[in-house]
Amino acid sequence: MTADLFPTRESLEHIPIKEAEVYYLRHLPLARAPHIVMGQLIDEVPWRAENIVVWGRIYAQPRLIAWYGDVGKNYTYSGIYLEALPWTEALLDIKKRVEAVARTDFNSVLLNYYRDHRDSMGLHSDDEPELGERPILASLSLGEERTFVLKHKREKSLKPVRLKLASGSLLLMKGDTQRCWKHGIGKETGPCGPRVNLTFRRILT
Numbered sequence: 001m002t003a004d005l006f007p008t009r010e011s012l013e014h015i016p017i018k019e020a021e022v023y024y025l026r027h028l029p030l031a032r033a034p035h036i037v038m039g040q041l042i043d044e045v046p047w048r049a050e051n052i053v054v055w056g057r058i059y060a061q062p063r064l065i066a067w068y069g070d071v072g073k074n075y076t077y078s079g080i081y082l083e084a085l086p087w088t089e090a091l092l093d094i095k096k097r098v099e100a101v102a103r104t105d106f107n108s109v110l111l112n113y114y115r116d117h118r119d120s121m122g123l124h125s126d127d128e129p130e131l132g133e134r135p136i137l138a139s140l141s142l143g144e145e146r147t148f149v150l151k152h153k154r155e156k157s158l159k160p161v162r163l164k165l166a167s168g169s170l171l172l173m174k175g176d177t178q179r180c181w182k183h184g185i186g187k188e189t190g191p192c193g194p195r196v197n198l199t200f201r202r203i204l205t
Helices: 034-044 089-102
Strands: 013-015 021-025 051-054 057-060 064-069 075-077 080-082 108-114 121-124 137-143 146-152 161-165 170-174 181-185 195-201
Touching (some): 089 137, 089 195
Antiparallel strands (some): 021 170, 108 195, 137 170, 146 161
16 A cells, blocks of 8 residues: 555654554545544444444443445454444545555454543454454544553553543554553543544454
């Protein structure tokens, strides 16, 4: 892929984190303003409310999700089986723009819809076998700015890393990030607007 297809005035910023490879782009060029793209996704995506299994217990997932991808690129995590929905024109356009910056081809995307301050994502790693040993994930944020937290799995002396993810920004995780770190989005103490996140990835099997 080449970034020349969708030129941007900004470059990827390397976030120095031990045993991780993380980059941040404050503004990914989109076909329309981020809040308009988010509104379209909220209206058109068939969002799912799911339960997840954590340590043998069932919990209501505190956000809505959807899974899109190439034919047969299905995904399972925390007891949830996701069969890939066919790409829409809007998602394919976003995918091409993300691929141009990440310089990687993706075949699937997980969408998360955080409706307000009560929605969140617990600390976890995207380390399922079908993603490979050193997966590349590209995460596009639309809407309300939320804090993305990374916590090392083993070294308790390492302080958690907190990143504010602006609307229209792209976070790229590579290398040993998933092997060594967990990440998540916490609840907010006060009311906030909606946020939609698209995490592009490549299913290997």
